[in-house]
Amino acid sequence: MMYDHTTTPLRTGRAAVNGTSLHYRTAGTGPAVVLLHGVPKTGYHWRHLVPKLTPHHTVVVPDLRGLGDSARPADGYDSATMSDDIAELMARLGHETYAVVGEDWGAVIGYQLAARHRDHATALVFAEALLPGFGFEDHTALTPENVSSGMHLWHLGFYFQPDVPEMLIAGHERELITYMIKNERSHPDTATPDAVEEYVRCYSMPGGIRAMLAVYRAMLTDAEQNRQAARRKLDIPVLALGGSAFIGERNESQARHVAHHVTGHVFDAGHDLAEEVPDEMADVILPFLTAHR
Numbered sequence: 001m002m003y004d005h006t007t008t009p010l011r012t013g014r015a016a017v018n019g020t021s022l023h024y025r026t027a028g029t030g031p032a033v034v035l036l037h038g039v040p041k042t043g044y045h046w047r048h049l050v051p052k053l054t055p056h057h058t059v060v061v062p063d064l065r066g067l068g069d070s071a072r073p074a075d076g077y078d079s080a081t082m083s084d085d086i087a088e089l090m091a092r093l094g095h096e097t098y099a100v101v102g103e104d105w106g107a108v109i110g111y112q113l114a115a116r117h118r119d120h121a122t123a124l125v126f127a128e129a130l131l132p133g134f135g136f137e138d139h140t141a142l143t144p145e146n147v148s149s150g151m152h153l154w155h156l157g158f159y160f161q162p163d164v165p166e167m168l169i170a171g172h173e174r175e176l177i178t179y180m181i182k183n184e185r186s187h188p189d190t191a192t193p194d195a196v197e198e199y200v201r202c203y204s205m206p207g208g209i210r211a212m213l214a215v216y217r218a219m220l221t222d223a224e225q226n227r228q229a230a231r232r233k234l235d236i237p238v239l240a241l242g243g244s245a246f247i248g249e250r251n252e253s254q255a256r257h258v259a260h261h262v263t264g265h266v267f268d269a270g271h272d273l274a275e276e277v278p279d280e281m282a283d284v285i286l287p288f289l290t291a292h293r
Contacts, residue, residue, distance in 0.1 A: 002047045002061070004028060004054040010061070017088035020076065023069035024062040024089060028054030031122075031293045032095040034086060035061045036113075038104020038129070039212055040177045041272075042068030044198045045103070048278035049285075057289065060098075062089055064106065066211025068202050077214035078221040079105075079132075083112035087120065096120065099289050103127040103274060105215055108222065111258060114236060115229040123292040124234065125285055126255045127241040128271050133223030134230075134257045135250075150246065155180070159216040166209060173204045184271035186245040195275065226258070234259035239288045241281065243269035263288075 002010045002025055010025035025043060033053060037045040043061040053059050063070040065082050076082070086109070090098055099122050102110025107129035114121040130136035139146055139153040146152035159165050169176055177199050182188040202208055238259040242251035244266050252264030265284050269276040 002044065002050055004059075005051040006054075007051075010050065015089050015092050017092060018076075018081070018085045020065055020073045020085065021071040022062050022065065022085060022089050024060060024093075026058065026060045026093065028057050028059045030057045031289070032090065032098035033057045033059050033289060034090060034095075034098050034100055034113075035059060036086065036100065036102035036106030036110050037061075037064065037067075038102075038106045039067070039215055040180055040199055040203055041104070042199060042202050044068070044195060045272070046274055047195075049274045049282060052278070052282035052286070053289075056286065057099075058095070060090065060093060060095070062086060063202075064109065066207070066214060072207035072211045075214075077211065078218040078225060079109045079112045080116060080222075080225045082109045082215075083116055086113050087117045090120070097122050099123040099125070099292070101125040101127070101285065102129070104129055104271070108132065108226075111234075112225065112229065114234055115232075115258070118235075121236060123236055123289065124238045124259070125241060125288070126238055126251060127273055127281075128243055128247050128251065129254065130247060130250065131226050131254050131257065132219045133226040134254055136219070137223070156216060156219070159213050160219070162217075165213055169209050173209060174200045177203060181272065184246060185276055186243065186268065186270040187276045190272070190276045192275075230258045235261070237288070237292045238262045239285070240264040241273060241284065242266045243271055243273055243276070245269065246271040 004027040010027040035046045066072045100110040107126045140156045181191045240251040240255040242248040255262045
């Protein structure tokens with residue numbers, strides 16, 4: 001369960017959009033903000049941040065295509081298609097304009113959302129993400145630099161191989177998800193049992209791992225989409241947020257590839273800012289959102 005600042009449970013619903021069905025939560029009043037989670041997480045990732053936003057904003061928290069309690073179609077896991085899912089959801093909910101907050105893969109999708117729907121996105125928070133087409137692929141290499149910096153993203157190549165990951169992960173979803181979430185954090189105790197249970201529940205459902213892998217397997221398509229979109233940089237303000245123990249300052253340099261107006265902030269944290277340092281994250285995000293309604 002997720003709650004707003006009054007400890008009222010968030011409203012939940014499903015919407016048929018862009019050829020699939022998305023599960024979403026929403027609460028609050030004021031200018032709209034959509035929160036896009038990464039992998040292997042769900043919208044539950046934002047549970048600590050939501051009550052800090054709902055006094056000032058209408059917050060929409062979708063589960064991305066194939067993930068959480070959303071439907072798991074056979075295709076459409078490239079970031080452009082997944083961003084169109086969110087644009088249609090926001091329109092369906094009556095939000096003509098909105099700020100976009102994304103982390104990990106949600107930030108990649110959030111960038112595509114801002115790039116493809118420029119009349120609707122007012123600001124972008126780009127947290128702990130690398131963009132395919134702008135260096136993400138480089139971190140799959142087994143090099144001393146990647147290993148020593150903790151940025152050897154070994155799992156990308158593994159996930160990209162068809163069939164073998166499904167065979168090896170089946171029955172071990174809990175072990176994989178627990179390892180990935182705890183290993184990428186400076187504060188592993190913030191991977192609380194309730195969150196681990198929720199993520200394991202969703203990714204263990206039929207098609208859950210298939211959908212997760214499909215997101216990674218679309219990376220080469222994403223890279224081309226990002227390079228095409230970046231030919232016209234974003235004009236909206238972008239706040240790039242990093243964790244010092246993971247992507248860190250690279251977030252700002254990534255955002256500068258695709259946007260004109262970028263500011264950056266690095267937290268004493270790992271990869272999952274909204275679960276590791278939600279108070280500090282809110283202190284940075286709220287003034288940014290207020291200034292760029």
